[in-house]
Amino acid sequence: MTDAxxxxxxxxxxxxxxxxxxxxxxxxxxxxxxAVANFDDKPHLKATDLDQELTVFxxxxxxxxxxxxxxxxxxxxxxxxxxxxxxxxxxxxAAYITTSQVAVRGPKGxxxxxxxxxxxxxxxxxxxxxEGKLHAALxxxxxxxxxxxxxxxxxxxxxxxxxxxxxxxxxxxxxxxxHLMEMPYDGPQVIIPAPTVYTLxxxxxxxxxxxxxxxxxxxxxxxxxAGKDTHAIVVDGDxxxxxxxxxxxxxxxxxxxxxxxxxxxxxxxxxxxxVTQAHVSRLPKDNSWRPxxxxxxxxxxxxxxxxxxDVVEMPLKGTGAAFCFNAHYLRQLVGAVGDVEFxxxxxxxxxxxxPKNPKTVVVQMPMKVPGKKG
Amino acid sequence: MTDAxxxxxxxxxxxxxxxxxxxxxxxxxxxxxxAVANFDDKPHLKATDLDQELTVFxxxxxxxxxxxxxxxxxxxxxxxxxxxxxxxxxxxxAAYITTSQVAVRGPKGxxxxxxxxxxxxxxxxxxxxxEGKLHAALxxxxxxxxxxxxxxxxxxxxxxxxxxxxxxxxxxxxxxxxHLMEMPYDGPQVIIPAPTVYTLxxxxxxxxxxxxxxxxxxxxxxxxxAGKDTHAIVVDGDxxxxxxxxxxxxxxxxxxxxxxxxxxxxxxxxxxxxVTQAHVSRLPKDNSWRPxxxxxxxxxxxxxxxxxxDVVEMPLKGTGAAFCFNAHYLRQLVGAVGDVEFxxxxxxxxxxxxPKNPKTVVVQMPMKVPGKKG
Numbered sequence: 001m002t003d004a005x006x007x008x009x010x011x012x013x014x015x016x017x018x019x020x021x022x023x024x025x026x027x028x029x030x031x032x033x034x035a036v037a038n039f040d041d042k043p044h045l046k047a048t049d050l051d052q053e054l055t056v057f058x059x060x061x062x063x064x065x066x067x068x069x070x071x072x073x074x075x076x077x078x079x080x081x082x083x084x085x086x087x088x089x090x091x092x093x094a095a096y097i098t099t100s101q102v103a104v105r106g107p108k109g110x111x112x113x114x115x116x117x118x119x120x121x122x123x124x125x126x127x128x129x130x131e132g133k134l135h136a137a138l139x140x141x142x143x144x145x146x147x148x149x150x151x152x153x154x155x156x157x158x159x160x161x162x163x164x165x166x167x168x169x170x171x172x173x174x175x176x177x178x179h180l181m182e183m184p185y186d187g188p189q190v191i192i193p194a195p196t197v198y199t200l201x202x203x204x205x206x207x208x209x210x211x212x213x214x215x216x217x218x219x220x221x222x223x224x225x226a227g228k229d230t231h232a233i234v235v236d237g238d239x240x241x242x243x244x245x246x247x248x249x250x251x252x253x254x255x256x257x258x259x260x261x262x263x264x265x266x267x268x269x270x271x272x273x274x275v276t277q278a279h280v281s282r283l284p285k286d287n288s289w290r291p292x293x294x295x296x297x298x299x300x301x302x303x304x305x306x307x308x309x310d311v312v313e314m315p316l317k318g319t320g321a322a323f324c325f326n327a328h329y330l331r332q333l334v335g336a337v338g339d340v341e342f343x344x345x346x347x348x349x350x351x352x353x354x355p356k357n358p359k360t361v362v363v364q365m366p367m368k369v370p371g372k373k374g
Numbered sequence: 375m376t377d378a379x380x381x382x383x384x385x386x387x388x389x390x391x392x393x394x395x396x397x398x399x400x401x402x403x404x405x406x407x408x409a410v411a412n413f414d415d416k417p418h419l420k421a422t423d424l425d426q427e428l429t430v431f432x433x434x435x436x437x438x439x440x441x442x443x444x445x446x447x448x449x450x451x452x453x454x455x456x457x458x459x460x461x462x463x464x465x466x467x468a469a470y471i472t473t474s475q476v477a478v479r480g481p482k483g484x485x486x487x488x489x490x491x492x493x494x495x496x497x498x499x500x501x502x503x504x505e506g507k508l509h510a511a512l513x514x515x516x517x518x519x520x521x522x523x524x525x526x527x528x529x530x531x532x533x534x535x536x537x538x539x540x541x542x543x544x545x546x547x548x549x550x551x552x553h554l555m556e557m558p559y560d561g562p563q564v565i566i567p568a569p570t571v572y573t574l575x576x577x578x579x580x581x582x583x584x585x586x587x588x589x590x591x592x593x594x595x596x597x598x599x600a601g602k603d604t605h606a607i608v609v610d611g612d613x614x615x616x617x618x619x620x621x622x623x624x625x626x627x628x629x630x631x632x633x634x635x636x637x638x639x640x641x642x643x644x645x646x647x648x649v650t651q652a653h654v655s656r657l658p659k660d661n662s663w664r665p666x667x668x669x670x671x672x673x674x675x676x677x678x679x680x681x682x683x684d685v686v687e688m689p690l691k692g693t694g695a696a697f698c699f700n701a702h703y704l705r706q707l708v709g710a711v712g713d714v715e716f717x718x719x720x721x722x723x724x725x726x727x728x729p730k731n732p733k734t735v736v737v738q739m740p741m742k743v744p745g746k747k748g
Contacts, residue, residue: 077655077656078686101689105683105684105685106685107679282452282453282454282476286447309482311448312452313477314475
């Protein structure tokens, strides 16, 4: 085994290391802090954070079959500016990777048999989706994912169906984003964890139309285990394979929240206002939680400072009474979905934000309008 | 006064605010946290941190004469994407700045008479220098400025003369950088504080050849004041005016350090090695203080990990025994002055680094070579 070597393009190796580094964590368990390169019939790099496992396939010419651990940050920096071929071999059980310009050794003493396998259970549903479509859908909802750990079941994106059409949903209780996918779905409803969503956004090309294959699995609770069956999701791109646990919990009845907002507004909103990317680019950054008052009848959007004085004022198009959001939520919303039209029935009732793409709808709860009694 | 207004180009206003924001500090004394716009015969913006005061001149059409305080972060964000004209006026004593897209009000309640004036004393020496020349000179030495506050007199760049030629020097005790300016100097020796050096690097164009005018002043110690006279420096660009205190202290005898290093090496160094930008780009970033061994006779540069194992190895050109620097210092040095040739007399004696520009010389103290007894 010691004279086994693999030769591959240095650029591709660096690109693959950068991808798997997204799921790797600086961990005190050595095997979780590294990427494992496997030179077998289907050479690949893999890394895991126990909840996700990412495999990126490599094109390599090899003699023999072997595995080595690689420290992605060291290798990415060392080989980052290199071109040409890299040769991977074993030196006393550890990686020895050389190009004409630089060599990287180790890390040593890592038992590759410790690499944990993520059980994705029994496949129960499969579907395919174009890269660009998945990217746009995740982009449209991920800003609304909750980061509050007590309601852990909100820490991801809910994959579900609306009248048989696949839909993604995310909410943190203050805003709720729903995106319709224009494709049928009759598989299980699962909650895809936020870190997996971010990994997918790294892997998937924004403008790609290559088909991705997704599989939902059911992981049986172990014998004598108090829990119930859980779900996992596997997504395959042309050169990568991502496995992830799903969040084990019950997603709240988001349709009720959205339904109530839609019903309250009815077909005839009394308040309308258009918020653009130019608007949010001008909002102060230093205290992004400060109230931003949208006052369509006055034709202005106003931001107050900590002393309750208006400091920034912009023209606003719309009709109806003044309402208010914090600057941070406005920035995230418009950053994710572009210009939106807000419609509402009253300043203290939920607003609906509609972007240019009508497949995305966001419900957002207003703040109390500053300076207003009540 | 209340109907006084000034009209100016929004882009120029934002550019000027960005410049003065470099010396402004988020301070609990309101007047130090803002920029003051003065619309008089020579309209300008100014800001101070008590040690430096920067004035940037504005082109404005005005009616009346007035002053207002502006909060740079709010105004920069609000007007950042705007073009066309901005109108500045007074609203209840506070700024009211409008463009066609956005208006900024306040801050209110700031007494502009509180703006402190930096006393730069009696001018004792004047010289002119081209922008690009000053930029290159500061760039060549500033990496070596000490950040350790106990030896406060090292927290700046020393302006001095070597055989009548103007020179800049910086050192933190581990390395010493000296740059000869190719122009005569017979003025006072002063220590220009690091923050002033950074402000100058923001103001001065790297490739500019406009002449800057510099004045050294002597500030008399106040009557009954225990201290002695101190120095100040004033630099004038075509559209700005920077005043700064100099550090009140005695710069160490840097020529002795440099002279000893040069003498020890003599004309015949026993160690030579060339370190390039490609080398430093490949050094691990995660622990930048780790030892980097330069081993010219073995033809390699090697970086160790925390377990004393070599992890990155690169070809190195040179002759002589192995010596060692930390990766951070190598990165800073080569980042500042480009590729260098190190010459030395012994692995534990000071090394001299010579960049392509022979007007810059750096003396650098080596570390103990890891794994070597002694």
